[in-house]
Amino acid sequence: MHSRQGHRLKPVTGEQEELRADARRNRARIVAAAREAFAEDGLEVGVAAIAERAGVGNATIFRRFSTKQELITAVIEQRMSELLATARAATTGDDPADGLAVFLDHAVRTHVEDQGLVECAAAQFHGEPRLVELRDALLAEMTTLLRRAQAEGSVRADLEPEDIPVLMFSIAAAAQVVGDRPSGLYRRYLALALSGLRPHPDDVPLAPPAPSVEEIDRGFAAR
Amino acid sequence: MHSRQGHRLKPVTGEQEELRADARRNRARIVAAAREAFAEDGLEVGVAAIAERAGVGNATIFRRFSTKQELITAVIEQRMSELLATARAATTGDDPADGLAVFLDHAVRTHVEDQGLVECAAAQFHGEPRLVELRDALLAEMTTLLRRAQAEGSVRADLEPEDIPVLMFSIAAAAQVVGDRPSGLYRRYLALALSGLRPHPDDVPLAPPAPSVEEIDRGFAAR
Amino acid sequence: MHSRQGHRLKPVTGEQEELRADARRNRARIVAAAREAFAEDGLEVGVAAIAERAGVGNATIFRRFSTKQELITAVIEQRMSELLATARAATTGDDPADGLAVFLDHAVRTHVEDQGLVECAAAQFHGEPRLVELRDALLAEMTTLLRRAQAEGSVRADLEPEDIPVLMFSIAAAAQVVGDRPSGLYRRYLALALSGLRPHPDDVPLAPPAPSVEEIDRGFAAR
Amino acid sequence: MHSRQGHRLKPVTGEQEELRADARRNRARIVAAAREAFAEDGLEVGVAAIAERAGVGNATIFRRFSTKQELITAVIEQRMSELLATARAATTGDDPADGLAVFLDHAVRTHVEDQGLVECAAAQFHGEPRLVELRDALLAEMTTLLRRAQAEGSVRADLEPEDIPVLMFSIAAAAQVVGDRPSGLYRRYLALALSGLRPHPDDVPLAPPAPSVEEIDRGFAAR
DNA sequence: GATGAATGAGCGTTCATTCAT
DNA sequence: CATGAATGAACGCTCATTCAT
Numbered sequence: 006m007h008s009r010q011g012h013r014l015k016p017v018t019g020e021q022e023e024l025r026a027d028a029r030r031n032r033a034r035i036v037a038a039a040r041e042a043f044a045e046d047g048l049e050v051g052v053a054a055i056a057e058r059a060g061v062g063n064a065t066i067f068r069r070f071s072t073k074q075e076l077i078t079a080v081i082e083q084r085m086s087e088l089l090a091t092a093r094a095a096t097t098g099d100d101p102a103d104g105l106a107v108f109l110d111h112a113v114r115t116h117v118e119d120q121g122l123v124e125c126a127a128a129q130f131h132g133e134p135r136l137v138e139l140r141d142a143l144l145a146e147m148t149t150l151l152r153r154a155q156a157e158g159s160v161r162a163d164l165e166p167e168d169i170p171v172l173m174f175s176i177a178a179a180a181q182v183v184g185d186r187p188s189g190l191y192r193r194y195l196a197l198a199l200s201g202l203r204p205h206p207d208d209v210p211l212a213p214p215a216p217s218v219e220e221i222d223r224g225f226a227a228r
Numbered sequence: 229m230h231s232r233q234g235h236r237l238k239p240v241t242g243e244q245e246e247l248r249a250d251a252r253r254n255r256a257r258i259v260a261a262a263r264e265a266f267a268e269d270g271l272e273v274g275v276a277a278i279a280e281r282a283g284v285g286n287a288t289i290f291r292r293f294s295t296k297q298e299l300i301t302a303v304i305e306q307r308m309s310e311l312l313a314t315a316r317a318a319t320t321g322d323d324p325a326d327g328l329a330v331f332l333d334h335a336v337r338t339h340v341e342d343q344g345l346v347e348c349a350a351a352q353f354h355g356e357p358r359l360v361e362l363r364d365a366l367l368a369e370m371t372t373l374l375r376r377a378q379a380e381g382s383v384r385a386d387l388e389p390e391d392i393p394v395l396m397f398s399i400a401a402a403a404q405v406v407g408d409r410p411s412g413l414y415r416r417y418l419a420l421a422l423s424g425l426r427p428h429p430d431d432v433p434l435a436p437p438a439p440s441v442e443e444i445d446r447g448f449a450a451r
Numbered sequence: 452m453h454s455r456q457g458h459r460l461k462p463v464t465g466e467q468e469e470l471r472a473d474a475r476r477n478r479a480r481i482v483a484a485a486r487e488a489f490a491e492d493g494l495e496v497g498v499a500a501i502a503e504r505a506g507v508g509n510a511t512i513f514r515r516f517s518t519k520q521e522l523i524t525a526v527i528e529q530r531m532s533e534l535l536a537t538a539r540a541a542t543t544g545d546d547p548a549d550g551l552a553v554f555l556d557h558a559v560r561t562h563v564e565d566q567g568l569v570e571c572a573a574a575q576f577h578g579e580p581r582l583v584e585l586r587d588a589l590l591a592e593m594t595t596l597l598r599r600a601q602a603e604g605s606v607r608a609d610l611e612p613e614d615i616p617v618l619m620f621s622i623a624a625a626a627q628v629v630g631d632r633p634s635g636l637y638r639r640y641l642a643l644a645l646s647g648l649r650p651h652p653d654d655v656p657l658a659p660p661a662p663s664v665e666e667i668d669r670g671f672a673a674r
Numbered sequence: 675m676h677s678r679q680g681h682r683l684k685p686v687t688g689e690q691e692e693l694r695a696d697a698r699r700n701r702a703r704i705v706a707a708a709r710e711a712f713a714e715d716g717l718e719v720g721v722a723a724i725a726e727r728a729g730v731g732n733a734t735i736f737r738r739f740s741t742k743q744e745l746i747t748a749v750i751e752q753r754m755s756e757l758l759a760t761a762r763a764a765t766t767g768d769d770p771a772d773g774l775a776v777f778l779d780h781a782v783r784t785h786v787e788d789q790g791l792v793e794c795a796a797a798q799f800h801g802e803p804r805l806v807e808l809r810d811a812l813l814a815e816m817t818t819l820l821r822r823a824q825a826e827g828s829v830r831a832d833l834e835p836e837d838i839p840v841l842m843f844s845i846a847a848a849a850q851v852v853g854d855r856p857s858g859l860y861r862r863y864l865a866l867a868l869s870g871l872r873p874h875p876d877d878v879p880l881a882p883p884a885p886s887v888e889e890i891d892r893g894f895a896a897r
Numbered sequence: 898g899a900t901g902a903a904t905g906a907g908c909g910t911t912c913a914t915t916c917a918t
Numbered sequence: 919c920a921t922g923a924a925t926g927a928a929c930g931c932t933c934a935t936t937c938a939t
Binding site: 696731733 | 924
Binding site for chain 5: 694695696720722732733736740741742875
């Protein structure tokens with residue numbers, strides 16, 4: 006656990022090391038405002054609206070993020086960081102199957118509340134190094150989580166760690182098409198998906214194989 | 229089966245019965261161009277780009293579709309019609325479980341090829357009568373398909389017809405996050421989902437209950 | 452009177468001598484529809500709206516009038532013809548002062564009912580020969596009307612025939628600024644203007660002199 | 675008189691108190707450009723033309739006036755303010771009849787120079803609060819001006835303050851139909867109108883009554 | 898001859914981004 | 919540093935006019 010401290014990721018919020026206190030505060034307010042705005046209205050909200058929400062002038066946003074895309078990336082980065090924390094917490098528990106369930110529940114709920122943002126997140130990934138770093142850290146946790154569950158026989162053996170984030174998006178998408186109405190609907194499809202992960206006598210091997218990380222990256226890039 | 233022919237829906241492409249031959253051809257070219265453009269670039273492509281793709285002037289589009297939204301609706305309508313045809317074909321087969329699989333395979337592949345369009349389709353549903361009509365027809369087929377599979381014991385009993393379109397979106401989303409690369413990846417997640425539909429000794433009832441059509445509509449409206 | 456028949460103007464409706472009966476009827480319907488449309492909505496109504504009102508296809512309008520401007524001219528021509536008839540009727544009466552009043556009442560009421568059209572009429576005059584012809588005929592009647600009223604002393608002597616159409620527009624404009632509400636308001640300002648035409652002991656000569664026809668034309672052209 | 679200073683209207687050009695110096699200058703240039711453009715070409719000139727005339731990008735206009743209509747309103751507001759100043763100056767003079775004449779001369783000349791703008795002004799009035807305020811202030815001055823002239827017997831008694839703006843439009847329209855050519859022609863019709871305001875032994879009461887302010891408003895609204 | 902269809906130029910407006918205070 | 923102001927390119931849409939049936 007403390008070893009985790011050792012290889013802790015660098016501060017996730019960018020080149021802020023040099024920022025004055027007020028600038029740092031502004032940056033945080035901007036990211037928070039953007040996150041809210043994206044969650045409520047989708048990525049197409051105007052920069053002006055985000056600036057107003059943050060209580061700063063619009064030019065201030067561009068001083069911190071030279072592009073709207075960079076701001077989007079910062080928001081995604083924040084979310085992924087939180088997701089990573091969730092994953093780490095899930096890995097520490099005693100019950101592997103439960104850990105996976107808890108992680109997916111948290112992740113999916115988060116996505117579902119974030120209308121339109123996360124489903125687009127993939128498209129925004131474009132090799133951004135900090136996001137890649139987070140992605141890899143997440144994948145490491147997924148591997149631990151999954152392998153332990155498979156070791157105890159509660160998840161079919163041919164599932165791969167790379168499948169987990171895919172499932173996460175998939176279940177979130179299920180709930181999102183209907184706006185998660187009635188609220189909490191996502192739990193129905195999460196339950197169905199989880200029950201589908203259990204080994205079953207009639208199982209035939211999954212095919213084709215799970216995408217490698219490189220393929221995932223290439224997939225993202227093609228968007 | 230032939231009775232199905234009897235209550236076939238009216239021609240799905242609108243009040244085009246009165247159009248002159250050239251106009252009809254142009255209309256078709258516009259819808260096709262829009263479909264391609266939406267599939268490749270998403271709904272936010274400019275009308276001008278669609279017009280160019282179709283080889284017509286931009287005003288020609290507005291002669292047939294008084295609004296861009298109407299054009300979007302026409303494209304969705306077309307896709308849903310095709311989906312309905314697929315569903316009907318699937319319903320006629322002998323093997324219920326296979327019918328469901330074949331339908332989902334076709335539906336998901338279609339969605340996956342159509343990056344960004346169909347995932348947004350829901351948001352565009354807003355009570356458009358022709359789309360509602362198609363939705364209901366589709367649901368009727370889903371009901372037949374599902375109930376037969378449940379009757380023979382190949383699908384768990386607590387799945388509802390309304391779950392099927394949700395699953396369709398869900399699986400498509402799984403593949404879409406990675407751009408379906410390597411190509412055909414969707415089959416992995418389709419297989420996983422289908423195997424998850426089988427009854428299992430440890431099954432606990434799905435909860436919360438599936439959304440009703442009204443709830444789905446309300447969900448769409450809230451977007 | 453019959454001498455008036457002698458120098459009757461050529462048919463006012465244009466090059467229709469060659470038209471087939473149905474074409475002639477269509478032309479008339481178009482002009483009538485345009486007149487209504489202009490009266491209700493102003494000159495900026497779309498050609499399509501006029502076509503619909505006339506019950507013809509839009510291209511039919513352009514078959515008869517190669518330009519929207521030509522159609523406007525045709526409508527103005529029709530109105531001026533009617534005005535000329537009114538003027539001639541007014542000239543035949545016994546009471547000169549009353550003749551002037553009756554003419555102006557009719558002319559102004561007509562203008563006022565024709566929201567936005569006639570006030571723009573001037574700007575559309577551009578040397579159109581048929582309109583010039585009508586203008587001259589109207590002016591001839593104005594001269595008769597005015598000179599007789601001046602001869603009997605009911606109108607001040609320094610008023611000129613060219614002033615009459617100006618007054619007509621002027622009074623109509625008075626009522627039009629308030630949409631002639633309450634209806635018939637134009638009569639207030641007509642009465643005021645007419646009473647202002649009477650000779651008065653304190654009269655000083657009007658200055659500058661009335662515009663000549665050439666100056667009027669140049670004025671129109673400058674628009 | 676100095677009390678008039680006391681209840682002077684707020685600055686008429688809007689909430690510009692907060693604008694930066696350069697923005698204020700640009701705003702003024704835009705309004706000036708719009709005024710010129712409207713005067714020369716009418717209200718239908720494109721925003722792009724106005725922007726070019728003002729030497730700014732088109733989007734700059736929309737930063738200050740969220741709508742073209744707002745820009746129109748601003749121009750009208752400016753003109754009305756100037757008219758109000760003229761009216762106040764006219765009210766301070768010793769000779770009531772002369773005050774009225776001077777005011778109308780100024781007002782009409784202004785309108786005549788402004789081809790097409792002011793005649794449309796009415797249609798743009800729609801309850802805009804600042805314009806209503808100015809209208810009321812103007813009417814107050816008209817009342818003073820008229821009642822004093824009537825008290826000394828130089829204007830017929832049945833004229834009402836509401837008639838004055840109507841006359842203003844009316845006389846301006848007289849000159850406008852011929853483009854005020856030869857230049858200054860408006861003075862002819864102004865003189866005629868003014869002489870018509872004098873009491874006359876044969877006067878019969880004006881009818882129907884002058885429109886109330888409410889009726890004027892309703893008339894405007896009906897356009 | 899009559900028409901529906903087609904169209905390019907233009908409209909008012911928005912927005913991510915750059916400039917100047 | 920923070921900001922309001924400025925901007926050009928693009929958007930969805932309209933319209934007088936031309937084309938093709």
